[in-house]
Amino acid sequence: MVVFWESGLYLMLMITATFVLAGMVKGVTGMGLPTVAMGILGALVSPVAAAAMLLLPSLISNLFQFGGGGNTRTLLKRLWPMLSMVVVATLLASVWIAGGDTRRTQFALGVALILYALWTLAGKRILVNPQREKPVxxxxxxxxxxxxxxxxxxxxxxxxxxxxLDFEKEELVQALGISFTFSTLALALGLWWHGALPVQSVTLSAFAIIPALVGQWIGTRVRRVISPLVFKRCFLLCLMGLGLEMILRAAS
Known part of the structure; x- marks a missing residue:
């Protein structure tokens, strides 16, 4: 049993199950693939290895959202202040996740998961003053x-x-795809910059594309028989528990 748990076979099974689950969440709710993948894989492997694994599945799924509407030029024009800062800050901060201090990174990841879950469950909205939209x-x-x-x-x-930002439904879906795509590419560049993209991680990332797409396909069909709202709430509660577990493990 110990040999099995420590073997590559166990890791491959866990990667497969993780990305099927992450794809299902994305299929039902329209987002959440990297959040679920980082949350689960971050408890199994180092955060930098988990981040490297999610790059290709996340990029492939988000590219469909990026070009899935007819508002690409308009959205890029409006979102460029945010997107440019995302790229610059990700490149600068990627030294943290690539630096090998897994306890600190796991703690930060746990906090990020809990904040995201609490904010989404609360249904809060940021009030936007059009005159201050660009600096904000x-x-x-x-x-x-x-x-x-x-x-x-x-x-x-x-x-x-x-x-x-009061986007129409299709605009919001595309805007999310654009934001996630820029973040994914910036993270990939940052990991490469710091030598944290070994061939094995890229290979595992390519392998994870198929289970992620299978999970997304399943999720789109699950959405027809259950309430996406109920599913999303259960998912967020589980995410909070996972984040708390990571914080406690990092602090111990």
Whole structure:
């Protein structure tokens, strides 16, 4: 039993199960693949290895959202202050996740997961003053980039901010895809910059594409038979528990 748990076979099974689950969450709720993947894999392998594994599945799934609407130029024009800061801050902060201090990174990741879950469960919205949208957008991008570079999770505070901009449904889906794509590419570049993208991690990331897409396909069908709202609440509660477990483990 010990040999099995420590074998590569066990790790491959866990990676497969993780990305099927993460894909299901994305299929039902429209987001959450990297958050789930980082949350679970971060408890099994180092955060930098987990971040490297999620790059290709996250990029492939988000590219569909990026180009899935006809508003790409308009959205890029409006979101460039946030996106530019996301890229710069992620590149600078990626030294944290690549630095090998797994206890500190796991603690930060646990905090990020809990904050995201609490904010989403509370249904809070950021009040946007149109005259101050650009500087606030840059600040949101800065914080999002710092969290992305430090934890591999790029939902806070970008997702609440985008949800507050009164986009139409299809615009919001595409805006989220654009934000996630820029974050994923910036994280990949940051990990490469710091030599934290070994061939094995890239290979595992490519392997994870298939279970992620299978999970996403399952999730789109699960959405037809259960309430996405109920599913999302259960998912967020589990995410809080996972984040708390990571904080306690990092602090012990």
């Amino acid at each position: 957008s840059m600040m949101v991008g800065l914080v999002t980039g710092l969290l992305t570079g430090g934890t591999g999770v790029f939902v806070m505070p970008a997702v609440p901010w985008l949800q507050s």
